[in-house]
Amino acid sequence: MTKYHNVRDQLLDRLDQMSAGDPFPPERDLSQELGVSRMTLRRAIDELVARGAVRRRHGAGVFALGPKLDQPLLASSFSEDMRARGMRPGARILAFDVLAAGARFGRRLNMDPLAEITRVTRLRLADDEPIAVEELNVPRDLMPDLVAADLEDHSFYDLLRERLGISVRRSVQTIEPTVLDSDEARDLHVPLHSPALMFERTSWGPEGQPIEFVRSLYRGDRYKIRTELTVPTITAEETS
Template identity: 70%
Template sequence: MTKYHAVRDQLLDRLDDMTAGDQFPPERDLALELGVSRMTLRRAIDELVTRGAVRRRHGSGVFALGPKLDQALIASSFTEHMRARGLTPGARTLSFEISPAGSRTQRQLGLREGAEVVAISRLRLADDEPIALEDLNVSRALLPDLRAEQLEDRSFYELLREQHGIHVAHSIQTIEPTVLDDEEAGHLDVPVHTPALLFERTSCDADGTPIEFVRSVYRGDRYKIRTELTVPHPTGRGTQQDATDGRRP
């Protein structure tokens, strides 16, 4: 193992005893403590920054980010997902517009040409930390009285269940890597071109009626995808199982 890799592993061990927001000692002091050059230390920290384990704030130092959050692969709300991890969920409405559905949204929601949709852009938070940007589209005919303030710091799924008796039963979702543009990075408080996960999801009720079409961008430095795979039984009866939990909005 090279000295650089040994330093990296020592820093990872240190992070196990730190919580999100804790600060590393100053670079000069940390290099002396570990017995390495500042160049070697910097390289190791750069890798931790890339992996999303720490954040470097110019002029302030290096801070622990805490473990990444497991990304959900089943239809559950962001709110439930965060609460299950002991975090306080939040939602800040960035825009709320009513307009004719674009061709793609129209197709995803099974709407006739010219039908109106409510398009809501929200910033999702965990313990007040920006985690994701969400663009939610729902047929105006389905929720004609929906207002922007109803979605502040609230789960959309909870709103559907409690006020409209609508339950999400089935979702089709795609996931792909992306990078954040200027506007996205600004909202999420990370550098431009930071790696991210792009989710697109169409959800339906038990009758197969489309309820929502959502495009969400999650910070790659704070989220990961975890699945559990079951080895097929020799008779061919084995299955692949998803062991993650929680998905927004």
């Protein structure tokens, strides 16, 4: 193992004992403590920044980000997911519009392109930290009285149950890597072109009615995907 890799691993061990927002010691002190040059230390920290384990703040130092939030591939709302982690979910409205669905959203929601949808763009928060930018598209006739205030710090799925007595029964979701544009980076408090995970999800209700099409951008430095894989059991008959 090279000296650089050894330093990186020592920093990772240190991070295991730190909380989000805790600072590293000053660069000069840390390099002396680890017995390496400041150049080697910077290289190791650069990798931790790229991994999303720490953040540099110009003129202030290097700070721990805490462990990434892992997203299980289950049908649950952002609010439910955050509460299950013991975190406080939140949402701030960035835009609220009523407009024609158009060809793309008409296909997604199985509706006439000229029919109206309600589009709500929200900044999703966990313990007041920006985590994702979410664009929610809902058929206007499903919930014609929906207003922006309804979704400020409130789950859309909870709203469906409370007002209409319905729940999501099926969803199809895709996930792909992307980078953030200037507006998205500004809202999420990260640099331009930072890595992100883009989720696109279409959901249907118990009668097969389209409920939503959602496009969400999650910070790549704060989110990861978790899947549970089961190895099938091979019987004696199958091996014979």
